[in-house]
Amino acid sequence: MTSRKKSSAVSGPRFAVRHSKIHGNGVFALVDIRKGERIIEYKGKHRTWVDASADYPEAPKGEPEHTFLFSLDDDMVIDGNIDGNSARWINHSCAPNCEAVDDKGRIFIEAIRHIKPGQELNYDYNLQFEERYTAAVKKRFPCWCGNKTCRGTLLGPKERK
Numbered sequence: 212m213t214s215r216k217k218s219s220a221v222s223g224p225r226f227a228v229r230h231s232k233i234h235g236n237g238v239f240a241l242v243d244i245r246k247g248e249r250i251i252e253y254k255g256k257h258r259t260w261v262d263a264s265a266d267y268p269e270a271p272k273g274e275p276e277h278t279f280l281f282s283l284d285d286d287m288v289i290d291g292n293i294d295g296n297s298a299r300w301i302n303h304s305c306a307p308n309c310e311a312v313d314d315k316g317r318i319f320i321e322a323i324r325h326i327k328p329g330q331e332l333n334y335d336y337n338l339q340f341e342e343r344y345t346a347a348v349k350k351r352f353p354c355w356c357g358n359k360t361c362r363g364t365l366l367g368p369k370e371r372k
């Protein structure tokens with residue numbers, strides 16, 4: 212009689228969604244995640260900015276915006292509200308341990324350093340808008356990551372086109 216050798220590696224969930232001190236829910240490592248590891252794909256419906264923004268009105272004046280939209284380019288977003296997964300709960304940090312990588316139009320969240328169990332996963336949202344970043348605009352996208360290097364906003368430095 213033959214028996215198949217069992218693998219000694221036991222794979223379980225590598226992260227979990229929990230309450231975050233930064234904002235609402237966040238995603239936390241349950242195991243060691245090594246630098247360079249691909250953790251999760253940012254899933255959701257690919258649709259145009261115009262389409263998506265028609266569904267989600269801006270926050271009332273003076274209140275921070277909240278979004279599950281991941282911007283792919285000037286035209287397209289991934290809408291995490293529709294067919295999304297846990298990636299939509301990953302918060303922004305100005306000193307992130309992950310980055311969002313574009314792989315042929317699909318977005319993957321990858322570790323840029325070693326992440327220990329219990330640590331929150333985050334990446335730099337680097338939000339880009341054409342309008343001038345006045346204090347009022349920055350206030351619509353405040354950052355509460357709490358890092359020494361926090362720039363105070365989820366907006367990234369303007370990228371040249």
Ligand SMILES: C[S@@+](CC[C@H](N)C(=O)[O-])C[C@H]1O[C@@H](n2cnc3c(N)ncnc32)[C@H](O)[C@@H]1O
Pocket residue numbers: 231233234235236237275276277278279280299300301302303304353354355356
């Ligand atoms: C993709 S959701 C992340 C999940 C979010 N924590 C929640 O519970 O819905 C993105 C939204 O979370 C909030 N957020 C994420 N990172 C933040 C941060 N560092 N500071 C303040 N708000 C943040 C903002 O409202 C942002 O639009």
Ligand SMILES: [Zn+2]
Pocket residue numbers: 304305306354355356357358360361362363364
């Ligand atoms: Zn910050």
